[in-house]
Amino acid sequence: MTDVPPHGGQPSPPLPRVRLVDVAREAGLSKTTVSAALNGTGRLSPEVREKARETARRMGYRPNATARRLRAGRARLIGYVVGEFADAPWTFLESPYFARLTAATAATSLRRGYAVVLLPAGSLQSEWADLSLDAVVVADPVADDPIVEDLLAARIPVFSDRSVEGRPGAYWVDVDAGAAVREALDHLRAQGARRPVLLVPDSTTRFHTEVFAAHRAWCAEHGVPERVVRVGAPGNGPVIRAVETALADDPAAAGARPDALLVVAEASPPLVLDAARRLGYEVPGDLLLVCVSEDVTAEHTEPPVTTLSLRPEAIAEAGVETLVAVLEHGDREAAGVLVRTRLDVRASSVRPAQSECTSRPPT
Amino acid sequence: MTDVPPHGGQPSPPLPRVRLVDVAREAGLSKTTVSAALNGTGRLSPEVREKARETARRMGYRPNATARRLRAGRARLIGYVVGEFADAPWTFLESPYFARLTAATAATSLRRGYAVVLLPAGSLQSEWADLSLDAVVVADPVADDPIVEDLLAARIPVFSDRSVEGRPGAYWVDVDAGAAVREALDHLRAQGARRPVLLVPDSTTRFHTEVFAAHRAWCAEHGVPERVVRVGAPGNGPVIRAVETALADDPAAAGARPDALLVVAEASPPLVLDAARRLGYEVPGDLLLVCVSEDVTAEHTEPPVTTLSLRPEAIAEAGVETLVAVLEHGDREAAGVLVRTRLDVRASSVRPAQSECTSRPPT
DNA sequence: TATTGATGCGGGAACGTTCCCGCACAAGAC
DNA sequence: GTCTTGTGCGGGAACGTTCCCGCATCAATA
Numbered sequence: 071m072t073d074v075p076p077h078g079g080q081p082s083p084p085l086p087r088v089r090l091v092d093v094a095r096e097a098g099l100s101k102t103t104v105s106a107a108l109n110g111t112g113r114l115s116p117e118v119r120e121k122a123r124e125t126a127r128r129m130g131y132r133p134n135a136t137a138r139r140l141r142a143g144r145a146r147l148i149g150y151v152v153g154e155f156a157d158a159p160w161t162f163l164e165s166p167y168f169a170r171l172t173a174a175t176a177a178t179s180l181r182r183g184y185a186v187v188l189l190p191a192g193s194l195q196s197e198w199a200d201l202s203l204d205a206v207v208v209a210d211p212v213a214d215d216p217i218v219e220d221l222l223a224a225r226i227p228v229f230s231d232r233s234v235e236g237r238p239g240a241y242w243v244d245v246d247a248g249a250a251v252r253e254a255l256d257h258l259r260a261q262g263a264r265r266p267v268l269l270v271p272d273s274t275t276r277f278h279t280e281v282f283a284a285h286r287a288w289c290a291e292h293g294v295p296e297r298v299v300r301v302g303a304p305g306n307g308p309v310i311r312a313v314e315t316a317l318a319d320d321p322a323a324a325g326a327r328p329d330a331l332l333v334v335a336e337a338s339p340p341l342v343l344d345a346a347r348r349l350g351y352e353v354p355g356d357l358l359l360v361c362v363s364e365d366v367t368a369e370h371t372e373p374p375v376t377t378l379s380l381r382p383e384a385i386a387e388a389g390v391e392t393l394v395a396v397l398e399h400g401d402r403e404a405a406g407v408l409v410r411t412r413l414d415v416r417a418s419s420v421r422p423a424q425s426e427c428t429s430r431p432p433t
Numbered sequence: 434m435t436d437v438p439p440h441g442g443q444p445s446p447p448l449p450r451v452r453l454v455d456v457a458r459e460a461g462l463s464k465t466t467v468s469a470a471l472n473g474t475g476r477l478s479p480e481v482r483e484k485a486r487e488t489a490r491r492m493g494y495r496p497n498a499t500a501r502r503l504r505a506g507r508a509r510l511i512g513y514v515v516g517e518f519a520d521a522p523w524t525f526l527e528s529p530y531f532a533r534l535t536a537a538t539a540a541t542s543l544r545r546g547y548a549v550v551l552l553p554a555g556s557l558q559s560e561w562a563d564l565s566l567d568a569v570v571v572a573d574p575v576a577d578d579p580i581v582e583d584l585l586a587a588r589i590p591v592f593s594d595r596s597v598e599g600r601p602g603a604y605w606v607d608v609d610a611g612a613a614v615r616e617a618l619d620h621l622r623a624q625g626a627r628r629p630v631l632l633v634p635d636s637t638t639r640f641h642t643e644v645f646a647a648h649r650a651w652c653a654e655h656g657v658p659e660r661v662v663r664v665g666a667p668g669n670g671p672v673i674r675a676v677e678t679a680l681a682d683d684p685a686a687a688g689a690r691p692d693a694l695l696v697v698a699e700a701s702p703p704l705v706l707d708a709a710r711r712l713g714y715e716v717p718g719d720l721l722l723v724c725v726s727e728d729v730t731a732e733h734t735e736p737p738v739t740t741l742s743l744r745p746e747a748i749a750e751a752g753v754e755t756l757v758a759v760l761e762h763g764d765r766e767a768a769g770v771l772v773r774t775r776l777d778v779r780a781s782s783v784r785p786a787q788s789e790c791t792s793r794p795p796t
Numbered sequence: 797t798a799t800t801g802a803t804g805c806g807g808g809a810a811c812g813t814t815c816c817c818g819c820a821c822a823a824g825a826c
Numbered sequence: 827g828t829c830t831t832g833t834g835c836g837g838g839a840a841c842g843t844t845c846c847c848g849c850a851t852c853a854a855t856a
Contacts, residue, residue, distance in 0.1 A: 087588075089842060100806045105844065112845095113804060132587065135565035136503045137842035140811050145499050147548070160536035164529055164729065173523035176551035185510075185564055187548040188539035201548055202498035224495065225450075306733045338730045340703035348735060366527065367701045370669045372711060452812060463836045468814065475815095476834060500812035503841050800855075807848085818837085825830075 088129045097125040108133075148184045148393070149203040150175055152191040153211035153218075153275075162191050165304075165336055166364040167382055168209060171231060174386030175207055182394045195220050205229060205393050213274040229393045231385050232276050241396060243389045243407045245380045247280035248287075250411040254332055254360050254378050255288050257413060261421045263330030263358050265297070267316045269309070270334040272300040281334050297328065301335045309337035313345045317357070330358040330419075337361070339368040339375040343418070359418040373417030384409050451492045460488040471496075511547045511756070512561050512569035513538055515554040516578045516638075525554050528667075528699055529727040530745055531572060534594060537749030538570055545757045558583050568592060568756055576637040592756045594748050595639050604759060606752045606770045608743045610643035611650075613774035617695055617723050617741050618651050620776060624784045626693030626721050628660070630679045632672070633697040635663040644697050660691065664698045672700035676708045680720070693721040693782075700724070702731040702738040706781070722781040736780030747772050 094101040099122055106112030107122035114122075125131075139145050150172060152162040162168040176186040184204070189197055194217075198206065205227040211218050221228045222239050230242040258266050268285045271278050282298070289296040299316040301308050312335070317328060333342055339361050343353060351357040353373060360376045361368065368375040388407050395401040457464040462485055469475030470485035477485075488494075502508050513535060515525040525531040539549040547567070552560055557580075561569065568590040574581050584591050585602050593605040621629050631648045634641050645661070652659040662679040664671050675698070680691060696705055702724050706716060714720040716736060723739045724731065731738040751770050758764045 090844095091842080101843085102806055102808095102845080103804090106805090109844085113802095115804065118804080130587075132562060134503075134842050135563050136499060136508050137811090138563075138844080140497075140499045140503050140813090140841090141843045141845085143811070147550075160533075160540050163526060163532035163536045166527055169526035169532055170523075172551070173526045177523050177553060180553070180560060185550040187510075187550055188535070190540060190543065197543060199495060200498050200501075306730055310733055338701070338703060338733075340701060340707060341730055341733050344703060344707070344735060367669055367704055370673055370701075370704050372707060453814095454812080464813085465815080465836055465838095466834090469835090472814085476832095478834065481835080497812050500841090501814080503811090503843090504813045504815085506841070798856085800853105802851105802853085804851080805849090807846105809846085810844090812841105814840090816837105816839085818835105820833105820835090822833080823831085826828090 087134070088131050089134070090131070093122070093126045093129055093131050096129060097122055144397070145202045145204055146184050147201065147203050148175075148179050148186050148390075149189050149198050149201065149206035150186050150209070151189040151193055151198075151206060151217060152209045153215045160190055162209070166366070167336060167380060170364050171209055171382035171386050174383040175390060178387050178390040179394075182390060184390075184394070192217065195224070199224075204397055207231075207389065207393070210275055210277075213276075227393070227396055229389050231382075231389060241389070241392050241406070243385050243392070243409055245277060245385065245411050246408045247277050248284040250362075250378055250380075250413075251281050251284040251332075251334075252288055253411070253413050254362075255285070255292075257376075257415065258330040258332065258358050258360065258419060259292065261330075261354075261358055261419060264294070265326055265328045266294070266330035266332060266358075267297040267299060267328040268332050268334065269299050269301060269312050269316055271304065272302055278334070304336070306337050306341055309333070309335045310341055310345050313337075313342055314349065317346060317349045317351060328357065331360070333359075333361045333363075336363060336365075339363055339365055339377065340371045343371050343375060353418050354420060355422060358421065360413075368414075368416070371418075376416045376419035377414050379412045379414060381409060381412055450497070451494050452497070453494070456485070456489045456492055456494050459492060460485055507760070508565045508567055509547050510564065510566050511538075511542050511549050511753075512552050512564065512566040513549050513572070514552040514556055514561075514569060514580060515572045516574035516580060523553055525572070529729070530699060530743060533727050534572055534745035534749050537746040538753060541750050541753040542757075545753060547753075547757070555580065558587070562587075567760055570594075570752065570756070573638055573640075576639075590756070590759055592752050594745075594752060604752070604755055604769070606748050606755070606772055608640060608748065608774050609771045610640050611647040613725075613741055613743075613776075614644050614647040614695075614697075615651055616774070616776050617725075618648070618655075620739075620778065621693040621695065621721050621723060621782060622655065624693075624717075624721055624782060627657070628689055628691050629657070629693035629695060629721075630660040630662060630691040631695050631697065632662050632664060632675050632679055634667065635665055641697070667699070669700050669704055672696070672698045673704055673708050676700075676705055677712065680709060680712045680714060691720065694723070696722075696724045696726075699726060699728075702726055702728055702740070703734045706734050706738060716781050717783060718785060721784065723776075731777075731779070734781075739779045739782035740777050742775045742777060744772060744775055 090101045090104055094104045097104065099118065103114065103118060104122045107114055107119040108126060152168060163172060179186045187201065203226060206221050208215065208218055208228055208230045211230050211232055218228050218240060222237060228240045232242060232244055255266060270281050285298065286296055299312050301312045316331060342361060343359065346353055346357055346359065353359050360378060362378045364379055364382060368377045388409060392407065453464045453467055457467045460467065462481065466477065466481060467485045470477055470482040471489060515531060526535060542549045550564065566589060569584050571578065571581055571591055571593045574593050574595055581591050581603060585600060591603045595605060595607055618629060633644050648661065649659055662675050664675045679694060705724060706722065709716055709720055709722065716722050723741060725741045727742055727745060731740045751772060755770065
């Protein structure tokens with residue numbers, strides 16, 4: 071049936087892959103003709119084109135991508151690196167936001183014909199220097215990220231999911247942090263919250279600093295005391311401890327326990343919920359809860375937790391599109407794009423109808 | 434200082450990258466000599482070697498990896514694809530097991546000089562055909578996975594974290610499912626459990642079928658009735674519903690509620706814990722709980738949840754090592770390796786001292 | 797019958813590296 | 827002084843593609 075032996079054969083000579091010239095010789099054509107036939111280019115008679123294709127198929131020809139890339143001058147390889155978590159270079163994938171951003175980046179890139187290679191968080195030159203990447207996606211860069219600096223110095227275009235402004239060669243898509251915070255706080259206020267607390271990481275990413283600023287502005291505008299608890303480190307442990315700090319009885323604010331919690335730090339929604347319960351809060355009876363999170367477990371808690379999604383898929387798609395445009399057409403404009411967040415309102419942030427006691431129906 | 438202009442310069446001509454010949458001409462040497470100097474090969478006088486290196490450094494020379502790869506005949510690219518979840522090709526990264534397996538695969542590969550490219554779950558030929566991958570890691574293949582078949586037909590070596598036996602070109606590392614189940618069940622029994630329930634996906638991966646078989650054998654051996662609830666689909670929702678099924682009062686088994694739960698399906702530990710609580714169980718008072726999971730939230734629940742770790746990092750490392758050995762030295766032996774699991778005993782599966790009531794100390 | 801134009805195909809260079817050689821020259825042995 | 831051996835460096839092919847040409851062939855027109 072075919073010239074290529076099936077699984078078996080003699081394993082000693084790994085038998086070299088069939089090249090374009092092999093197909094050409096077999097078909098009695100030139101490599102130029104076969105190449106044109108397979109790529110659908112050139113001026114060829116239908117018979118010759120079909121002959122070339124049939125022979126290639128029969129011989130199991132697969133073009134050598136490396137040779138193609140060399141000829142094309144572009145590797146069609148995009149790096150993916152995370153700025154944060156440099157001390158634990160690979161944990162970022164365990165965060166739902168990054169998991170989805172990574173996946174969406176890879177999916178969109180692949181559709182565009184680019185392969186995505188995974189790099190460790192905070193990786194330095196040595197890691198990517200000998201990869202000949204066409205571009206690198208830097209997720210969540212810190213302020214003046216050295217990774218971005220190095221990449222730009224090496225003349226590699228950089229795309230980021232956070233704004234990297236004023237640098238030629240750096241493109242970004244960012245979420246509208248201000249609008250997101252306002253939407254969440256407005257929602258909580260509409261549900262009756264009067265003493266909301268904000269939990270936000272003590273980090274230098276633009277998103278977090280803007281969240282902080284937007285919250286301050288909103289509080290001033292609405293005459294609400296500004297209650298903020300800053301989280302020192304990423305991870306569930308520090309966030310949960312911060313939740314406990316935020317919800318603990320504050321002697322200075324006696325009788326004024328918070329009635330809403332907006333968690334901007336990434337943590338597991340069920341853990342946040344449990345922490346609130348341990349401190350004696352009923353959700354949503356005593357406390358309205360909104361988490362900035364992409365974690366799907368939020369839908370499965372009792373009650374389900376309202377989340378503010380940063381829409382990593384939208385960020386990745388928009389980013390890769392601009393990146394490809396830059397790489398292939400040299401579009402130097404539109405260096406920055408803003409993406410809207412999405413508030414998924416669930417029971418945890420909806421004040422129950424009128425009943426004071428939040429009794430659950432028996433199973 | 435340097436010949437390469439800084440960030441600015443005239444952006445119109447993207448100025449071609451400096452090649453080996455450029456360095457050679459600048460240094461007054463041949464490309465052969467410069468290549469040997471930079472690679473530390475050949476017979477060169479120390480002066481010439483240093484001269485070449487200095488010139489390359491000064492000109493900002495970075496070797497073209499694509500040309501290198503073409504010359505070397507190997508792309509130094511490893512694909513990574515997941516067999517399951519073909520209907521939602523990118524969700525796998527949200528599973529902690531796959532997130533960590535992916536990360537560890539990428540890390541180990543990179544250390545060995547191979548880049549890992551991410552592919553969608555269940556992807557077909559068209560996705561990877563024009564990438565010239567040296568090998569592909571197939572995570573969690575289903576039985577007779579078509580991906581594995583296609584890859585082997587294309588003569589691409591396959592490495593898997595599940596056993597793919599009897600196929601030349603297929604290498605695997607697997608967890609010792611039998612030992613894992615026995616260890617978990619022995620632990621539960623030692624803690625006093627007499628009516629354990631097993632939750633296991635209704636899937637064809639070898640791991641799950643082996644878990645099922647090992648559980649059956651263990652039950653027979655210990656004279657324990659075999660209680661199994663099969664989970665139809667992956668994801669938190671189906672698993673939680675299965676937990677509810679497993680823990681619901683069974684009229685047929687009246688008065689014999691389960692006293693231990695072994696969850697082999699991947700689900701969020703806090704959600705499993707909450708589900709048990711909603712059904713009126715105290716953990717670990719009424720129910721001992723062990724989850725097969727890599728989810729870090731297990732440490733942060735109250736009580737913390739005992740987990741059985743499949744040790745994805747160990748799997749990935751062992752796998753990439755053998756893969757590299759095959760690629761570089763053609764070691765055709767040791768097609769399969771077994772990795773031991775690890776039981777992280779936490780409070781959820783330790784019978785409390787003597788007190789019948791599981792009162793929590795006040796905060 | 798010559799001239800043009802279109803059509804069909806192939807030769808060969810180029811992409812940027814690495815590596816097998818071969819050549820020139822110096823130093824030692826006789 | 828010639829003959830060997832060794833050292834230091836460079837020429838050129840090769841890796842497998844793509845693509846710019848140029849050369850035939852043949853129909854249509856003058």
